[in-house]
Amino acid sequence: MNNFQYARATDVADAIRLLAAGPGAKLIAGGTNLIDLMKENVERPSRLIDISRLPLRKVEETPDGSLRIGALVPNSDLAYHPLIEQRYPLLASAILAGASAQLRNMASVGGNLMQRTRCAYFYDTATPCNKRHPGSGCSAMDGLNRNHGILGTSAACIATNPSDMSVALAALDALVHIAGPSGERTIALTDLHRLPGDKPHVDTNLGTGEIITGIELPPRGFAQNYSYLKIRDRMSYAFALVSVAAALELEGNAISGARVAVGGVAHKPWRSLEAEATLRGQAATPDHFSHAADLLLQGATARSHNGFKVELARRAIVRTLTQAANATPQSQAHKKIA
Template sequence: MNNFQYSRASDVADAIRLLAADPGAKLIAGGTNLIDLMKENVERPSRLIDISRLPLRDVEETADGGLRIGALVPNSDLAYHPLIEQRYPLLASAILAGASAQLRNMASVGGNLMQRTRCPYFYDTTTPCNKRSPGTGCSALDGLNRNHAILGTSNSCIATNPSDMSVALAALGALVHIARPSGQRTIALTDFHRLPEDKPHLDTNLGSGEIIIAIELPPNGFARNYSYLKIRDRLSYAFALVSVAAALDLEGNAIGEARLALGGVAHKPWRSLEAEAALRGQAATPDHFGRAADLLLQGAMARSHNGFKIDLARRAVVRALMQAASATPQSQAHKKIA
């Protein structure tokens, strides 16, 4: 681990000022990902700016009936918050599917959005990695790529985004509120993370000197017909091979509104408006769910070791939609798939 300076921000404006004064600085709250990366010499910040004491820990109702979640709300607090459990259980389920209880106690909402890929080549500083060192190449292309992306990839990077929470937020249509030197701006969660293209070292569209201050959820939380299904190599504390956030508004057996997002398959949570539109007005049947899965997976590209993910993702989408339609969401306490 390299030497670094430490500063504690007194407020959001102070954090922005400190970031602007030191281009090599990094923000730290829970530190559940950043400290690991520093230990491995993947991240070498010149300064850590501690934002853990900023007043960004509230969960508040918005004027239109949604919720605004402060960026420093711990993942565990959010998962068990009464308003989240009652109105946005898809989000609570996704959070509980990730990491361990100890990590969820420390990790913040904003930090969860900013966590970096768990690609082993990214962590191994002896191997070429465009995400870690732009222009050096992608070792995963011809290496062990079983856990890697099948959608939205480029010849520069096939790493996946590791967040479970982000998949649910994408499906729910969440917004990210960002503070910057010139004021504030808002961006859709689906536009917050980037595809790798030719700049895989950039994980998000967060600009220099910008800080996440809140996440906003819309009024419709799909509280009855939802499911978060996570398929992984072992039943606890493992990142997704494929995960699905599925949510439906049903009128009898007819679908009024549908939301679908995939995790573990791309550089960002993967959502298709075309797949969702194809479900509207249709009966909640396996055939229609399979058609939506095919649309969601359009353009999927297999590498040498991860071709199984395409069929796995299709079957997981159908299963998650069936769980949502029958109001029997996947349990995160009992990992056996219903």
């Protein structure tokens, strides 16, 4: 691990100032991902800016019925918060599907959104990786790419986003509150993470000196018909091969509203507004769910080891939508798939 300076931010404005002061500065809160990357010499920050004491730990209702979540709320606190359990159980379920209880106690909401890919080649500094060193190449292209992306990939990178929480937030149409040198702004969660393109080393659309201050959930929470299904190699403490967040509004057996986001398949949570639109007005049947899955997976590109993900994702989407329609969400405590 390289030498670095340490500074503790006193407020959001101070954190922005410290972050903008040097290109090698990094924010640290729970530190569960950044410290790992520093140990492996993947990240070599010149300065760590501790934001753990900033006043960003509240979960508050807004006048319009939305819910504002501070960026430093621990994942465990959020998953078990009464308002989340009651109004946004899809988010609670996704959080509980990720990591371990100990890590969830440390991990913050903002840190979860900013965690970097778990591609083994990204972590192995002895191999070429465009995310670590732009222009050096992508070892996963012809290497062991079983866990890698099938959607939105590029010739430069096929890594995937590891966050479970982001998949549920994408399905819920969450907003991200950002502060920076030019003031405050808000973007859709689906616009936070980038596809790799020719700049895979740039994970998000945050500008220089910008930080996430909170997440906003709209009043509509899909509290009745929802499910989060995570398919992985082992049933705990593993990253998703494929995950699906599904939320439906039903009038009888007819779908009046639908949201589907898929994880483990791309550089960001994957949604298709076209697929969701085809479900509206249709009966909640496997055939209609299968058609939506086909639309979601349009353009999927398999590599030498991950072709199985295409069919796995299609089946997972159908299964998760069926669970949501039946109001039998996947249990994260009992790992057997419903």
